[in-house]
Amino acid sequence: MEDLLSVCESVVETGLSSGADEVEAYAALGAGVTVEIQKNDLHMATTQNSEGIGIRLFAGGSLGFAYTNVLASDGLRESVGRALAIASAAPADEHNGLPAPTRIEPLDGLVDPDASAFDTARALELAISMLRTARGYDARVTVDGGGLVGHRGRRAIATSRGVRAEEDVSLYYCQIMGMARDGDDISSFDYQFEHSHRFSGIDPAGAAERFAESVVRSIGAVTGESFTGPVILAPKAAASIVAGPIEFAVDASRVQKETSRFAGKLGEAVASDLLSVVDDATLADGFASASFDREGQSPQVLPLLQSGVLRNFLYDTSTARREGKESTGHAAGGVSSVPFISATNLVFGAGETAYEDMIAGVDRGVLVTRFSGNVDPVSGDFSGTVKGGRMIRSGKLAEPLSGTMIAGNTFDLLPGISAVSRERERLFSMLLPYIRLDAVTVTSG
Amino acid sequence: MRELLKTIVDARDDWVELRVHDRRQLQIMVRKGVVESATSRVHGGVGVRVLRNGTWGFSSTASRDRSAIEDAIRSAATAAELSSSERSEKVERLADADLAVGDFVTRDARDLDEHSVDEKTSLVVDTERTVRGSSESMRSALVRYVEIEDEKWIVSTDGADAHIEDTKLEFLVQAVAGEGDDMTVVWDGSGVTGGWSDLFGARSPEELGDDAARLAVDLLSAPYAPGGPAQVVMDPQLVGLLAHEAIGHTVEADFVLAGSAASGRIGKRVGSELVTLVDSGPALVGAPYAGGIVAVDDEGVVAGRTVVIDQGVLASYLHDRESAARFGVAPTGNARAWQYDDPPLIRMRNTYLEPGESSLEEMIASVENGFLLRRGGSGQADANAEFMFGVHEAYEIKKGKLGRLLRGATISGDAFDVLGSVDMIGSSFEWGIGTGHCGKGQPAKVDGGGPHVRCRVTIGGR
Numbered sequence: 001m002e003d004l005l006s007v008c009e010s011v012v013e014t015g016l017s018s019g020a021d022e023v024e025a026y027a028a029l030g031a032g033v034t035v036e037i038q039k040n041d042l043h044m045a046t047t048q049n050s051e052g053i054g055i056r057l058f059a060g061g062s063l064g065f066a067y068t069n070v071l072a073s074d075g076l077r078e079s080v081g082r083a084l085a086i087a088s089a090a091p092a093d094e095h096n097g098l099p100a101p102t103r104i105e106p107l108d109g110l111v112d113p114d115a116s117a118f119d120t121a122r123a124l125e126l127a128i129s130m131l132r133t134a135r136g137y138d139a140r141v142t143v144d145g146g147g148l149v150g151h152r153g154r155r156a157i158a159t160s161r162g163v164r165a166e167e168d169v170s171l172y173y174c175q176i177m178g179m180a181r182d183g184d185d186i187s188s189f190d191y192q193f194e195h196s197h198r199f200s201g202i203d204p205a206g207a208a209e210r211f212a213e214s215v216v217r218s219i220g221a222v223t224g225e226s227f228t229g230p231v232i233l234a235p236k237a238a239a240s241i242v243a244g245p246i247e248f249a250v251d252a253s254r255v256q257k258e259t260s261r262f263a264g265k266l267g268e269a270v271a272s273d274l275l276s277v278v279d280d281a282t283l284a285d286g287f288a289s290a291s292f293d294r295e296g297q298s299p300q301v302l303p304l305l306q307s308g309v310l311r312n313f314l315y316d317t318s319t320a321r322r323e324g325k326e327s328t329g330h331a332a333g334g335v336s337s338v339p340f341i342s343a344t345n346l347v348f349g350a351g352e353t354a355y356e357d358m359i360a361g362v363d364r365g366v367l368v369t370r371f372s373g374n375v376d377p378v379s380g381d382f383s384g385t386v387k388g389g390r391m392i393r394s395g396k397l398a399e400p401l402s403g404t405m406i407a408g409n410t411f412d413l414l415p416g417i418s419a420v421s422r423e424r425e426r427l428f429s430m431l432l433p434y435i436r437l438d439a440v441t442v443t444s445g
Numbered sequence: 446m447r448e449l450l451k452t453i454v455d456a457r458d459d460w461v462e463l464r465v466h467d468r469r470q471l472q473i474m475v476r477k478g479v480v481e482s483a484t485s486r487v488h489g490g491v492g493v494r495v496l497r498n499g500t501w502g503f504s505s506t507a508s509r510d511r512s513a514i515e516d517a518i519r520s521a522a523t524a525a526e527l528s529s530s531e532r533s534e535k536v537e538r539l540a541d542a543d544l545a546v547g548d549f550v551t552r553d554a555r556d557l558d559e560h561s562v563d564e565k566t567s568l569v570v571d572t573e574r575t576v577r578g579s580s581e582s583m584r585s586a587l588v589r590y591v592e593i594e595d596e597k598w599i600v601s602t603d604g605a606d607a608h609i610e611d612t613k614l615e616f617l618v619q620a621v622a623g624e625g626d627d628m629t630v631v632w633d634g635s636g637v638t639g640g641w642s643d644l645f646g647a648r649s650p651e652e653l654g655d656d657a658a659r660l661a662v663d664l665l666s667a668p669y670a671p672g673g674p675a676q677v678v679m680d681p682q683l684v685g686l687l688a689h690e691a692i693g694h695t696v697e698a699d700f701v702l703a704g705s706a707a708s709g710r711i712g713k714r715v716g717s718e719l720v721t722l723v724d725s726g727p728a729l730v731g732a733p734y735a736g737g738i739v740a741v742d743d744e745g746v747v748a749g750r751t752v753v754i755d756q757g758v759l760a761s762y763l764h765d766r767e768s769a770a771r772f773g774v775a776p777t778g779n780a781r782a783w784q785y786d787d788p789p790l791i792r793m794r795n796t797y798l799e800p801g802e803s804s805l806e807e808m809i810a811s812v813e814n815g816f817l818l819r820r821g822g823s824g825q826a827d828a829n830a831e832f833m834f835g836v837h838e839a840y841e842i843k844k845g846k847l848g849r850l851l852r853g854a855t856i857s858g859d860a861f862d863v864l865g866s867v868d869m870i871g872s873s874f875e876w877g878i879g880t881g882h883c884g885k886g887q888p889a890k891v892d893g894g895g896p897h898v899r900c901r902v903t904i905g906g907r
Contacts, residue, residue: 035528039703042532045524046503048786052488063480068487069507075487082485089566090473090483120524128531144703257477257585336486 004029005166007071008158011055014080016160020057020064020087022098023080023160026294027053027071028335030153033120035127037146037176040135042128045120048151054335055083061092067336095321101163102298102329107282107291111168112198115152118172122199123148130176130204137212138180140219144189146176150199163296171287172196174204180215187218188388188402190370193428195287214369218388221402224444225391230365230418231406231440232358232392235425235432237368238348240375241382243430245410246277247343248377250304252313256322259378261411262310271308271414275435276349278303279314281329286345287429294331294339302328304346308415316341347431351420355434358419360395366442367392368406380411386442405443413437446509447608450600453514459522460496460539462601463514464743465489466785471592473566475573477585483566490785493517497525499535505786540769542776543749545599545607545741552734554612554640557592565590572654576620579658582665584628587619588654593890597743605745613637613736613890614644617880618654622661629664629852631837632822633657636736636879636892643734647875660838663850670839670854675904676815677856678808678869678897682877683836685893686821688722689796689878691832691860693893694885696753696761697779697791698768706830706861707759715759716864719898721799722754724763726778728795728876728892735795736879736892739781743789748778753796754864765791783887790885798895801870808869808899810845816904817842818856820877826860833857833905855905863900871896 008025015023029051036043052069053076064087066079112118127148134143149172156166177191192207192214233241248254249262262270281299283289292298295317303311316331316339332342359367366389373384389401419436450463467489474482490507491514502525504517529535569588576586593613599605617634633656637643648656679687695705702708707715716722726748728735739748744766752760762772765780768791780789809817817840824834835855841848876894883891 033524041534042500042528044501044503044788045528046788047520047524048504049506050786051507063483065482065484066486067484069489070487079485079487082487085562086471086473086483086485086566089561089563090480091570093479121527124527124531336488337484338482 004154004156005158005164007053008156011053011076011080012158012160014077015055015057018080018084020059020084022058024056024098024157024295025053026157026335028153028155030151032149032151033123035123035148037127037131037143040131040143042131045124047120052335054337055079056338057083057087058096059084059087061094061096062087062090063093063096063338064090065338095318097317097321098159098161099163099295099297099317099327100161101296104165104292104298106167107289107299109285110197110289110291111152112170115170118150118199123150126174126204130174130208133205133208134176134212137209138216140180140182141212141215142178142181143176144178146174148174148204157292157296159296165292165296167291170197172199172202174202174207176208176211178215180219182219185219187215187221188370190214190388197285201285214388218400221400224366224401224404224442226443226445227364228439228441230362230436230438231442232362232365232367233435233437234367234369235427235434237371238432238435239427239430240371241410242435243346243432244375245377245380246304247346250313251341252315252319253341255313256319261380265310268310269308269415270310271305272417273307274351274420275305275308275414275417277305278347278349279343279345280347281344283345283347288344293329294333295327297327297329297331299329299344314341314343345429345431348424348433350422350424351433353419353421355421355423358421358434358436359392359397361419362392363394365392366390366401366404366406367397375410380409382410383407403444407441407443413440446598447600447606449511450598451606453511454600454602457518457602460602461518462494462599462605462744464492464782464785465509465598466492467596468784469594471562471565472589473569474587474589475569476587477577478574488784491517492782492785492788493521494788495521495525496536496539497522498529499537500525500529500532501536502528503788536767538770539766540774540776542746542766544601544603544605544745545747546604547607549607549609549740551611551738551740552639552643556640556642557612560641568650572618572650576618576654576658579655580622580662582622582624582662583658584621584623586621589615589617591615599741599743599745601745607741607745609741611740612639614639615880616644616650616653618657620657620661622665624665627665629661631657631661631664634880636881637734638736638738639734646732646734664852667850667852670816670851670904672905673903674901676812676899676901678812678815678817678842678899680819680897681875681894683818683821684798684895684898685796685877686834687832687860687863688798688895689793689883689891689893690824690834691826691830692722692864693724693793693796694826695828695830696763698762698764698772699791700828701762702768703828705828707762710759713759714757715861716754716757717867718757719801719867719870720754720757720864721752722797723750723752723799724779724793724796725750726794730797730800731874731876731894735876737793737795737890739778739794742778742780743782744780746776746778746780748794751777763791763793765789781889783889787887790887792885792889793883793891795876796891796893798870798898800872800874800896803869803871805871805873805897808871808897809842809847811869811899812842812845815842816840817847818854824855830860832860856902857905858902863902866901867898869899871898
């Protein structure tokens with residue numbers, strides 16, 4: 001592979017000698033295979049090769065950014081020129097600037113030593129096995145879409161303040177989605193997703209089985225009852241209703257823009273003491289794990305909620321500088337845009353209640369497998385449909401539900417979380433338990 | 446470039462399509478006085494599709510060297526070869542098409558060169574400052590300028606041989622007003638195909654900023670719209686949103702094959718006789734700078750005028766060459782890819798209702814008890830044609846007279862039921878949804894519009 005770090009370093013040189021005060025060059029290159037499934041059939045296999053560099057510079061306190069997907073030297077020189085032209089037009093901002101270097105420890109396990117053995121043929125094999133397993137589970141299962149992706153690449157960063165880092169990464173993931181159809185009875189839609197940094201670490205056939213089992217289980221759904229009572233959010237539903245608004249509100253740029261409900265609440269209890277959430281960019285085989293963030297800062301394990309108490313916000317350099325603080329290492333984004341803030345791997349702490357006991361503890365409530373609707377992360381209001389839901393009666397899972405809606409406000413409900421499961425599931429870059437909320441409005445019919 | 450591509454393609458046995466696509470993009474965005482984005486992007490390369498054994502393979506490269514392109518072809522061919530034994534439903538053939546040969550320019554945009562990066566940046570900064578400072582009630586503002594310049598060469602085994610140039614511009618304003626805990630958000634803007642004078646052809650940047658700011662403040666004191674079924678007059682922007690979002694996706698052939706609400710309904714009535722819904726490559730009605738103009742699609746098919754609904758009867762789906770062959774019709778020029786490294790998908794272009802005979806005054810005067818609805822916001826639409834959109838501005842109509850401004854209205858329903866209820870169609874026409882982009886796995890620049898229409902919808906209020 002190309003010496004990406006040298007390319008970044010030479011762009012920094014060019015930027016400085018052309019008149020910029022500070023220059024950051026962030027580059028990536030890679031190759032991958034994607035196999036797409038559509039309508040119960042193989043759709044298309046695609047191979048990609050890509051490379052690109054994002055050049056962020058400050059001149060006279062003003063920002064300019066240029067991206068190009070060709071790493072040849074005359075294109076790079078031209079890109080530096082474009083970034084400078086923009087910087088000279090943009091107004092200055094005293095908070096503009098690049099961070100100082102931090103110590104980077106390479107994170108293990110981000111690249112598969114056998115990555116070169118993963119080729120189009122292997123990707124097709126795994127995708128087909130996933131499709132066949134789902135369809136073979138039950139004749140009523142129909143796979144609307146899905147696929148498998150394998151990608152291997154390198155990322156590198158160099159800045160005029162001395163940041164220097166590079167790492168190789170490989171990532172493999174598969175996804176399958178669809179429903180079950182029994183005559184006119186169409187089940188809820190569901191999906192499964194798996195990822196790993198090693199291709200032996202994903203189990204497409206296992207994902208297919210879980211998907212098939214889930215959709216078949218929600219055939220024969222009936223309209224439920226309307227009441228106010230406890231709901232148990234399965235991990236996918238917890239992702240939408242609980243994790244989404246929390247992730248939004250801990251973003252310091254939103255606190256600064258006055259759109260975060262957590263503004264001014266550091267050190268206060270914002271949720272029940274059963275809830276703890278950590279952002280962990282070092283998580284083993286985490287989807288978003290990396291040795292350095294988009295600005296080349298070292299990753300950390302950052303407590304966000306500790307037994308319900310708000311502990312930290314997420315910062316990149318630009319938001320941190322507005323408050324005279326340091327970045328928390330949450331600059332994100334690729335080569336084609338300026339950095340923005342993002343959580344990395346959002347890890348919810350395991351609770352104390354076994355999932356079985358959570359169900360057993362509900363006299364009349366709803367298990368929400370997935371949620372489809374609106375969640376306003378600013379206000380926390382949510383309202384939408386329960387997908388793949390089950391009624392819970394006298395501590396047992398009962399009939400599958402259709403036409404059932406739930407509504408509430410996440411931030412108002414967080415302090416009342418009455419149970420968190422020991423069991424957790426990986427979902428994209430999150431690790432989520434089952435969460436019990438009391439007093440949720442359930443509307444059916 | 447075309448010569449090189451033809452040489453490469455002619456040397457192959459498979460069906461091969463090469464699409465060289467160079468894109469230059471500029472984006473300046475200022476929010477609440479802070480430059481959030483000041484970005485120039487250059488992204489270009491060659492996208493390669495191979496059809497072998499009735500199966501597609503796709504690959505791409507950033508290089509224009511013959512050897513790199515041939516490597517990409519081999520890679521795509523291998524992908525097709527390996528997949529073919531597993532793919533059940535083969536691509537029997539691609540429909541014959543009016544394949545483009547020659548040079549195409551969607552719209553002359555050369556006046557863009559007369560405006561420097563400095564000028565564009567200052568315009569964004571100044572407009573944002575003006576909007577934000579226009580009233581004590583303004584909380585924040587956002588202004589975004591986007592410029593997308595594309596140059597493509599498309600050459601295929603069976604005769605596409607085209608060079609295409611296209612420019613799409615956008616100027617977007619968001620105004621946020623507030624009083625205590627109460628907040629209103631208004632979006633307005635212009636999205637066009639063409640140059641600087643097209644971008645500000647209908648309204649100047651000052652007018653765009655002013656319109657957004659004034660409405661945001663006015664809405665603060667507007668009462669909430671009541672809910673329930675209602676007779677309404679919808680403005681062109683809302684009509685365009687409905688045509689694109691609620692109807693348009695259901696007639697994209699890939700969604701039809703997956704079981705959308707339009708499936709099996711060709712030849713059936715899906716709207717009143719007043720409704721003719723068109724998806725077109727060129728801008729054939731209204732302003733010539735519609736934001737979704739396509740001269741030649743990304744399969745090299747000349748993009749024309751497709752009548753989707755003809756006087757209320759469903760007449761055509763939107764196709765690429767593969768789906769057209771499957772349905773036994775001619776391709777409609779709807780295959781579009783966002784960038785060189787994306788394979789083409791069926792996408793809309795300019796989607797609209799044809800104008801009719803009635804004036805807006807007539808239409809309002811004819812409503813005993815209803816609403817005038819202007820400008821749709823975000824919402825959702827399903828493959829079964831059910832939709833729900835936010836409406837920016839609603840006005841009561843009582844006994845044929847326009848009344849108070851109302852806020853917080855949403856409209857929902859079954860899009861085909863709404864088309865069935867259309868009983869008056871306006872005579873003037875406007876485009877209205879050219880800002881932003883349509884999403885379907887990849888972005889696409891589109892537009893939509895129409896005349897005012899009188900119809901029935903369910904209003905969601907408070």
